[in-house]
Amino acid sequence: MHYVISGTTSGTGNQVIKLLTEKVGAENITCLVRSTSDVRPLKNLGLRLQTGDVTEPDSLRAVLNPATVYIDMTHPKYYHKSLEAVLAAGVERAYFVTTTGVFSQYNQFSEIYKVNEAKIRASGIVYTILRPSMIYGSLRDKNMNRLVRFLSRYPVFPLFGAGRSLMQPVYVEDLAGGIVTAIGETQTENQEYNLAGLQGIAYRQIVQTIARQLNRKVTLLNINTRFAAGVARGAQHIPGFPITEEQVLRLLEDKVFDISKAVAELNYRPRSFADGIAIEIAEMRAAGVIR
Secondary structure (H helix, E strand, O other), X not given: OEEEEEOOOOHHHXXXXXXXXXXXXXXXXXXXXXXXXXXXXXXXXXXXXXEOOXXXXXXXXXXXXXXXXEEEOOOHHHHHHHHHHHHHOOOXXXXXXXXXXXXXXXXXXXXXXXXXXXXXXXXXXXXXXXXXOOEEOOOOOOOHHHHHHHHHHOOEEEEEHHHOOEEOOEEHHHHHHHHHHHOOOHHHOOEEEXXXXXXXXXXXXXXXXXXXXXXXXXXXXXXXXXXXXXXXXXXOOOOOOOOOHHHHHHOOOOOOOOOHHHHHHXXXXXXXXXXXXXXXXXXXXXXXXXX
């Protein structure tokens, strides 16, 4: 069995490819990479590389055939493009790492995910859909990494809606383990799994957990979300205004997901947020990113 994988140069992709190489062997993997990507970690693993881009289906189709298994870890807004190449090449088995953002009530964020997941289901291929929540846990993390940096520098932090909305961030190594466990298993055929953190946690508690581990005293400043949404609505036509009304309102939306199917069928065991963020903070300190 030969695996063709897109999205391996991301933080999640790097973690997944290391585990998958251990599981199936480097000789059985081809990575589709853009010409501008940092491929040193992939070369160190002895993987075969093919230059291409999922937004250009012909470049992906060139390395696919009916005997290959396709794994996509790029952005799910492009999955209609990669699906085009997969179907044209006659691929019969594919895995798509999408997002729990598909469950958002706000169409600006979720509609393209819903459309592309529906296309995957209707395609006729044997598929597995794997949905991460917000991912954290590496120096390349654009979510919690930024929050840790901010809290390490400033004594005041603004909270919309008093920070009551729930989140369920997933540590990158836990996510990678769940993805790789699903690959090659017959029980995951035509199945869908949510790969989120251990449990929902209020955003306020996330901030407090980070501040405590940084040994920082941070004052939390509550901001009325409806007022902020009104400002964003009034300013949405101003060129360059940094946030939309829908983005503000989405901060009120609980982002909690049922992971019981992944726990039961993939032996998925994500760590607590406190444990995961402690590791990330330690790595940031070791790298000199924070004190």
